[in-house]
Amino acid sequence: MTPLPDDPCRLAEQCAAVMLAGDAPARAFGFSLRKVAPGEAELEMTVSESSLNAFGTCHGGALFTLADTALSIACNSYGRQSVAQQCSITFVRPVRLGDHLIARAFERCRTSRTAIYDCTLTNARDGKVIAEFRGHSRTIADAMPTPI
């Protein structure tokens, strides 16, 4: 286990890399990291067959997973283990095969161990919002678990 970097941005990047590498649904849905900084994260995905429901649109579960993963990377970016406790999502517009989605999560407010993160999902095709997500995180340890 390497010591965590002192620089907040490098720390955020290192935590994100390890978290994404160990995240099986993120790999299956094809998420990739656009940006990470203390308290924020951006992910993107292109909607493939693996995300479709029986109506031929993107499954709400895939959209939630994208937002929840962005939240998870954002709330763990300080190097303290945090988990989502309660999350809600509103599906604003349908998403089709081949659409390219961007999820931007940022910290809205914080107390010592809890925080609220908002994550907006937009369709890169027209820039329109396709879902709005809000999640509540709780810090459960003052360090990241091994092997992060």
Add this chain to the structure above:
Amino acid sequence: MTPLPDDPCRLAEQCAAVMLAGDAPARAFGFSLRKVAPGEAELEMTVSESSLNAFGTCHGGALFTLADTALSIACNSYGRQSVAQQCSITFVRPVRLGDHLIARAFERCRTSRTAIYDCTLTNARDGKVIAEFRGHSRTIADAMPTPI
């Protein structure tokens, strides 16, 4: 396209079969149907490597997808196309590799085109609740889309 059955329970079963067959995330996470009836649905899954996050616990996105799929089967059980609009989930207890989960969705209240569904996720190991989900559906067509 075969005509839909008149019997409400057979209709619910037929809709569920087609919906699950066309649901890629449900197949990837390994959901299977335990029960379906008008306005309700039960799914189960065993947590495999494909659902784990970097902390080695079940990804919140997999749990949401399980609940959201149960909602989707329940709210489409009347043979009218319906979609989830807004959903929230509370993660109550962590879930580990190999845990067997049961999701029970039922209709809580209904107006002409909208309804609220609750879905409780329990761990079959000890019967404890691991997540509570509430979703809002809207009926968008008076029939199911082809080829259902």
Add this chain to the structure above:
Amino acid sequence: MTPLPDDPCRLAEQCAAVMLAGDAPARAFGFSLRKVAPGEAELEMTVSESSLNAFGTCHGGALFTLADTALSIACNSYGRQSVAQQCSITFVRPVRLGDHLIARAFERCRTSRTAIYDCTLTNARDGKVIAEFRGHSRTIADAMPTPI
């Protein structure tokens, strides 16, 4: 300060009486207690001019306050000080002047210090659901504050 009763039902009744007596919005909106037991509470109100908005229907804030007060009485019924942390409400049908409303809150699941309560609001005129509420409570002290 009188010692709290050992009997769980009498304890719940005593906590509820003190809480309602000290609750200014509950008095202003005219809530009254129908029932209290460990982990559950029922309140009622008749919609008066004091609850109306500019459209002449019952203000969503009055409906939320009714549900939130029922939650508060239910989650404090064990004699340990608890507060609501996150609540959501869905307004299902409009409510008019003179309607008589019943709010039933019950505990849905619990861990050591947190719990989820659901509260259904019905219109006594026709028994129809007018709102569904879900709240998350956290126990912040092992006793009730003086003078309860």
Add this chain to the structure above:
Amino acid sequence: MTPLPDDPCRLAEQCAAVMLAGDAPARAFGFSLRKVAPGEAELEMTVSESSLNAFGTCHGGALFTLADTALSIACNSYGRQSVAQQCSITFVRPVRLGDHLIARAFERCRTSRTAIYDCTLTNARDGKVIAEFRGHSRTIADAMPTPI
């Protein structure tokens, strides 16, 4: 009934004035308007005895009512009758007698008849967030009801 003004800002102001004048809970809790513009609204209140619960802190119902009223003014600012359908609130920090609160509601995203509004409540004493609210509105008529 006077014709509605063409100017969007004057229209928003006129709608807000009529809505607040007809809002009984807003008067009882002592809300006043700081600002209104198309799709946004700011209200303020000083916490008086009329808002306290049995623990001597501001009742969650009063905080919800403040946020819900700000949402209502914001979503009716275009001169089309709109109502809240589903709202959630997170209570971040306790609020005491005499605290001065500011509620800022703004439109987060919109489709033809639905919109999402966020409302942040801050304590003017220290500028800290005391609650975060998110509400979903639906436009139910293309004009405001008489006498607005």
